[in-house]
Amino acid sequence: MKAMVFHGARDFRYDDYAEPKLTGERDMIIRVEKCSICGSDLHMYNGKKLGPLDYSLVKMNFCVGHEGIGEVVEVGAAVKKHKVGDRVLLAGGVGCGKCRRCLKGEFSLCESKTVLPYGFSPMLQGLQAEYALVKEADLSALTIPEGVNDEQALLLTDSLATGFLGAVKADVQPGKSVAVIGQGPIGKTAMESAFALGAERVYAIDPSAFRRGKAAELGAIPLAPEEAVDRIMQDTHGLGVDCVIEAVGKEETVKQAIRIAAAGGNVAILGVVERGMQTSLMQAQLKSLTIFAGVAGVADSWPKLVPLVQEGKIRGEGMFTHEFALADGAQAYELFNTGQDTVLKVLIKV
Ligand SMILES: [Zn+2]
Ligand SMILES: [Zn+2]
Structure with a gap:
């Protein structure tokens, strides 16, 4: 498949990448429809340090992106809330999926300290790709609710x-x-x-x-x-x-x-x-x-946040100022990195 792949600082490429395979029974695979670039992606892009990693030294290639929505194409045997064909939005990362915090969707507070964002290392493939593996699908993915448009769904993944x-x-x-x-x-x-x-x-x-x-x-x-x-x-x-x-x-x-x-x-x-x-x-x-x-757990915010979006109290309007195709992802990063005076957020259509 095609994906945006980290090759080094200022070198994100639209490239071939191994298609994800279903590994756990609580996981699922989605066909990514839309994704977006986040300010935190720019730390990687500019080769800065983020958490334990110094991206000026990272030599591995991996698929980037942690904000995405898409259609479910395969589900593990233990997934209860999602089925093939559902359109879902994802939390930008997951935890162990088993501790008290994770069960409440508070992934950033995971007690086994396995907080794993999508697309910051080869540990968990990013979402700026044609397909993606979703870990702990019942806890970390939400069927796009009625009255929530795609742009809002993307914003619910992190921002x-x-x-x-x-x-x-x-x-x-x-x-x-x-x-x-x-x-x-x-x-x-x-x-x-x-x-x-x-x-x-x-x-x-x-x-x-x-x-x-x-x-x-x-x-x-x-x-x-x-x-x-x-x-x-x-x-x-x-x-x-x-x-x-x-x-x-x-x-x-x-x-x-x-x-x-x-x-x-x-x-x-x-x-x-x-x-x-x-x-x-x-x-x-x-x-x-x-x-x-602190850092958002993301999934824990949805019960309160989704109704506010549905009622029109939070609209997120005017947030996406630019749109690109995945194939033009490198240009999207370049623009987002340099154009802070005209760019707010960039949407990528897959
Ligand atoms: Zn983000
Ligand atoms: Zn946990």
Whole structure:
């Protein structure tokens, strides 16, 4: 089959790749219909370090991508929720499938520490391919629900789950004020989630005028990073906002998150944090902040998130700014990597 294959930094190719085979009775195979590129894929693309792997040194070839939807073509004997012909969306990764956390869909908290994302190593084939093996299918795949379009289904595989986690962990509630730092796909879904959870006011901070414009279209107050602190302090009479969602992961944005949070407030850090980050917790402690830093389990978010999408409270509209065929995947990566001023998220049709 054909797939997008890692050959090294800045060298992802549309290439031949071994077709997946059903290995376990709880697994299934899908024919991938659509997939998307995530900001975290760019860490690999640019040969950076991510978790235990340094992608500038990785010499293995493997199929990439962890956000995908498709049609079930083969199911293992123990799969109960899916049958051939169903259209499904997948969680971006899986856990062991047996521990208490995994059984609740909290794959990022897997107790046997076998958190396995699709497409970051040869351990689990990626989803930017014609076919893919789905591990622990009953726990990690969801039949695309009625009232959820394909773009929304793709967002439910990762971005929406992550943004929503941020809004929940930042304790967004009706009437609260919120700031979201970063307006990439995660920040944007966090902002939408904040409104869906009843936020009274949402500030959207990003250096890109294009991304600020997108945020303003959805009702957020757009702010450039250099004006954000002054403006927020002025608006809140020097108190800061109740909830901050950080969706960048840089030292300066984490510091800014702590800076603009009100005393007793909540900060949720979603951005993939830089190595060696130095952030003093003194200000956070003096303000008695609750700080969360984490990764979405994804499947655990669906019971709450899907109804919000179906009711139109979270739409994810305007997220996919570009579309490519799988055969043009290399171009898609190049564009996504360089065009942050015009690109939000890239959809790939298989
Ligand atoms: Zn992703
Ligand atoms: Zn587990």
